[in-house]
Amino acid sequence: MTSIINQPSGVFPSVCSLDCPDQCGLLIHKEAGKITKIEGDPNHPVTEGAICNKVRNMTERIYDPKRLRYPMKRTGKKGEGEFARISWEEAIGTIASRWKTLIASEGAEAILPYSFYGNMGIIGTEGMGRRFFNRLGASRLQYTICEAAGSEGYGYTMGGSFGTDPEDTVNAKLIIMWGINAVSTNMHQVMLAEKARKNGAQIIVIDVHKNQTGRWADWFIPLKPGTDSALALGMMHILFAEQLVDEEFLREYTVGHEELRQHVRQYDPAVVSAITGVPQDDLYRLARLYGQTSPSFIRIGNGLQHHDNGGMNVRTISCLPALTGQWLKRGGGAIKGNGGYLSHNSAALERPDLLKKKTRRFNMNLLGQTLMDTEPPVRSLYVYNSNPAIVAPHANKVRQGLEREDLFTVVHDLFLTETAKYADIVLPATSSFENTDLYHSYWHHYLQIQQPVVEPYEESRSNTDVFRMLAEAMGFAEQPLQDTDEEMIRQALDNPSNPSLEGITYELLAERQYAKGRTKPLLPGKLRTPSGKIELYSAIMERRGYPPLPTYTPLAEDGDLPFLFIPAPNHNFLNSTFALNEKHIRLEKTPRLHMNAADAAERGIASGDTVRISNGRGECELTAAVGEDVLPGVVVSQGLWADVPGGKRTVNALTPDRIADMGGGAVFFSGRVQVERI
Numbered sequence: 257m258t259s260i261i262n263q264p265s266g267v268f269p270s271v272c273s274l275d276c277p278d279q280c281g282l283l284i285h286k287e288a289g290k291i292t293k294i295e296g297d298p299n300h301p302v303t304e305g306a307i308c309n310k311v312r313n314m315t316e317r318i319y320d321p322k323r324l325r326y327p328m329k330r331t332g333k334k335g336e337g338e339f340a341r342i343s344w345e346e347a348i349g350t351i352a353s354r355w356k357t358l359i360a361s362e363g364a365e366a367i368l369p370y371s372f373y374g375n376m377g378i379i380g381t382e383g384m385g386r387r388f389f390n391r392l393g394a395s396r397l398q399y400t401i402c403e404a405a406g407s408e409g410y411g412y413t414m415g416g417s418f419g420t421d422p423e424d425t426v427n428a429k430l431i432i433m434w435g436i437n438a439v440s441t442n443m444h445q446v447m448l449a450e451k452a453r454k455n456g457a458q459i460i461v462i463d464v465h466k467n468q469t470g471r472w473a474d475w476f477i478p479l480k481p482g483t484d485s486a487l488a489l490g491m492m493h494i495l496f497a498e499q500l501v502d503e504e505f506l507r508e509y510t511v512g513h514e515e516l517r518q519h520v521r522q523y524d525p526a527v528v529s530a531i532t533g534v535p536q537d538d539l540y541r542l543a544r545l546y547g548q549t550s551p552s553f554i555r556i557g558n559g560l561q562h563h564d565n566g567g568m569n570v571r572t573i574s575c576l577p578a579l580t581g582q583w584l585k586r587g588g589g590a591i592k593g594n595g596g597y598l599s600h601n602s603a604a605l606e607r608p609d610l611l612k613k614k615t616r617r618f619n620m621n622l623l624g625q626t627l628m629d630t631e632p633p634v635r636s637l638y639v640y641n642s643n644p645a646i647v648a649p650h651a652n653k654v655r656q657g658l659e660r661e662d663l664f665t666v667v668h669d670l671f672l673t674e675t676a677k678y679a680d681i682v683l684p685a686t687s688s689f690e691n692t693d694l695y696h697s698y699w700h701h702y703l704q705i706q707q708p709v710v711e712p713y714e715e716s717r718s719n720t721d722v723f724r725m726l727a728e729a730m731g732f733a734e735q736p737l738q739d740t741d742e743e744m745i746r747q748a749l750d751n752p753s754n755p756s757l758e759g760i761t762y763e764l765l766a767e768r769q770y771a772k773g774r775t776k777p778l779l780p781g782k783l784r785t786p787s788g789k790i791e792l793y794s795a796i797m798e799r800r801g802y803p804p805l806p807t808y809t810p811l812a813e814d815g816d817l818p819f820l821f822i823p824a825p826n827h828n829f830l831n832s833t834f835a836l837n838e839k840h841i842r843l844e845k846t847p848r849l850h851m852n853a854a855d856a857a858e859r860g861i862a863s864g865d866t867v868r869i870s871n872g873r874g875e876c877e878l879t880a881a882v883g884e885d886v887l888p889g890v891v892v893s894q895g896l897w898a899d900v901p902g903g904k905r906t907v908n909a910l911t912p913d914r915i916a917d918m919g920g921g922a923v924f925f926s927g928r929v930q931v932e933r934i
């Protein structure tokens with residue numbers, strides 16, 4: 257078989273590498289060795305040829321004139337963005353010699369890797385890099401910025417990241433999109449919901465912002481930020497009070513239903529309405545609809561867990577399907593994340609055995625504190641697959657840390673991101689279409705291999721190549737640091753502890769392109785909770801100091817400024833990815849601040865005005881969009897924009913670096929701000 261890369265022209269199957277649940281199958285059109293067009297692959301069983309606007313315009317990013325072509329070293333001040341070209345040899349040599357000196361004087365824990373999922377390929381994210389830093393004995397990172405709080409909360413109820421198979425959700429008769437902007441962030445769940453709608457399903461959206469997803473709903477329910485668990489508890493109150501629960505299911509498949517029945521009496525509709533802002537009539541209507549419609553499906557988003565109480569919000573909502581026995585109905589139940597189903601052999605991939613002694617760990621949400629206040633200090637930062645200057649909370653503290661003259665920073669990326677501007681050495685990264693990697697979705701149940709479609713762009717190198725070079729330069733001779741990408745994929749797929757991966761091999765994926773894990777419905781069966789059942793009452797939570805039953809806890813105090821600020825993602829970027837690409841910026845136009853008409857009138861603000869959003873952590877300037885899309889006391893922005901000359905757009909300058917109730921999660925949406933007209 258001739259490899260794809262040797263064929264100058266043609267149409268080749270591929271996979272979207274972005275951190276998006278849909279993980280679409282793609283078709284890459286190639287002429288004379290260059291990608292000319294990217295479209296959806298109609299053969300993908302779930303994504304069926306439909307892809308988002310961002311990736312339809314992906315060639316603009318791949319061949320953006322601003323893409324990094326060669327390694328560089330810093331010549332100006334940190335943050336200024338002045339660099340000079342160097343060779344790979346000099347780049348790798350400089351890093352290795354700086355690190356050797358540092359290790360000799362302060363130990364390897366003075367080095368901290370910082371990475372996330374800018375590319376979801378598991379070899380490039382969790383393969384060679386993790387091996388290398390384990391061998392080095394560097395400080396370790398806790399990967400908490402995305403779904404950590406909600407995953408822990410969901411896990412207490414359901415035993416891990418296991419939910420409904422999305423392909424089954426076409427059978428649902430009631431679909432609740434709860435704290436998810438699915439039209440932008442999970443478009444194929446929307447397409448599946450549309451099919452269900454044609455068969456009579458109703459669609460409810462529960463959110464703090466009537467955005468594109470709220471407008472698409474049959475019924476939009478606005479609520480106050482951070483009050484979702486109260487709303488769910490109010491629904492439970494009514495379901496028990498009106499005998500809308502499935503007693504047989506509760507007896508057979510849950511623990512703690514009697515305790516829960518007593519416990520939710522306190523959440524009567526008047527109390528819940530006052531907490532959430534949802535009128536009592538709407539609460540009754542929602543609970544009755546949920547209690548009387550089957551199958552019902554809840555898509556639990558990431559937004560509602562980026563709060564101080566985010567873990568408990570998800571923990572609480574995830575109890576609802578059990579009350580009406582939905583887990584036995586095809587298409588019923590819930591999805592928070594389905595990452596558990598296709599879990600690969602992470603020990604074989606990451607090789608924790610290469611780490612000789614347990615090293616210190618830092619929560620990635622506390623990067624600013626980590627760089628500013630840690631003893632002994634972090635002296636070197638290696639960033640890949642992530643853009644912390646824009647995406648991490650309390651951005652001004654992060655920048656302060658990145659400005660430290662004594663911090664040796666390396667950034668490996670495709671673009672000169674805001675973070676890269678602070679680097680001492682910048683390394684150019686390949687795009688996913690230039691790499692070999694393994695992909696599995698955290699929503700649908702398919703796996704895929706990416707084979708390189710085009711040659712590496714200019715001098716760019718993949719993550720795994722760079723770590724192999726660094727290992728050699730450091731004099732590390734261990735075999736795992738020399739494995740090829742294909743070998744790592746084989747090691748990851750060989751996971752006897754996960755029967756869903758049985759029979760899924762490198763050959764099968766190379767031949768068929770798409771393979772579905774051998775997943776089964778969750779119930780009947782034994783869950784991975786301690787009791788093997790759905791835990792409405794959780795003894796582990798109790799041992800860890802949490803309320804064992806789902807409970808509403810208010811957001812933490814964040815001063816007395818008038819607005820809760822929700823800086824959410826936008827439609828045409830993927831977190832900060834695309835924020836430097838002209839085409840995507842044009843599609844998105846300008847960053848806006850959505851506010852309620854009453855709040856705006858009080859401050860003399862009209863749509864189109866530039867407003868200053870500020871608090872003790874920082875400030876930001878956006879364009880006001882006034883209307884009824886948010887409740888009074890709430891302001892919402894969309895998108896992780898880069899600053900432009902004369903314009904402050906880093907929304908994370910305002911976000912708190914507190915830690916959520918569970919999982920070390922981020923609380924991007926629990927900060928308070930002032931808003932004024934400029």
Ligand SMILES: Nc1nc2c(c(=O)[nH]1)N[C@H]1C(S)=C(S)[C@@H](COP(=O)(O)OP(=O)(O)OC[C@H]3O[C@@H](n4cnc5c(=O)[nH]c(N)nc54)[C@H](O)[C@@H]3O)O[C@H]1N2
Nearest residue numbers: 435436437440441463465481482557558559825827830831
């Ligand atoms: N187009 C696009 N797609 C993306 C991304 C992107 O940046 N752009 N990012 C990707 C990533 S990494 C992730 S994690 C997912 C995130 O995608 P989602 O799961 O959709 O999460 P968010 O967009 O963060 O927030 C979803 C919604 O939560 C709402 N929200 C905020 N606070 C609350 C609350 O207290 N209660 C309720 N009910 N709603 C609240 C926000 O208004 C927003 O509409 O999307 C992925 N897909």
Ligand SMILES: Nc1nc2c(c(=O)[nH]1)N[C@H]1C(S)=C(S)[C@@H](COP(=O)(O)OP(=O)(O)OC[C@H]3O[C@@H](n4cnc5c(=O)[nH]c(N)nc54)[C@H](O)[C@@H]3O)O[C@H]1N2
Nearest residue numbers: 372373374375402640641642643647668685823831832833
């Ligand atoms: N205010 C606010 N902040 C947020 C969020 C929010 O909703 N609101 N969402 C949070 C969430 S859910 C997440 S997941 C994080 C995401 O935060 P990040 O993971 O940092 O995501 P991106 O901003 O997309 O940055 C990824 C970077 O990786 C680079 N990259 C892509 N492919 C490769 C590769 O193969 N190799 C290398 N070396 N680099 C590559 C891209 O060019 C890009 O610069 O942001 C969080 N920050």
Ligand code: SF4
Nearest residue numbers: 272276279280308311
């Ligand atoms: S970003 Fe999401 S919707 Fe868009 S092509 Fe990639 S996986 Fe599909």
Ligand SMILES: [Mo]
Nearest residue numbers: 275401402403
């Ligand atoms: Mo995320």
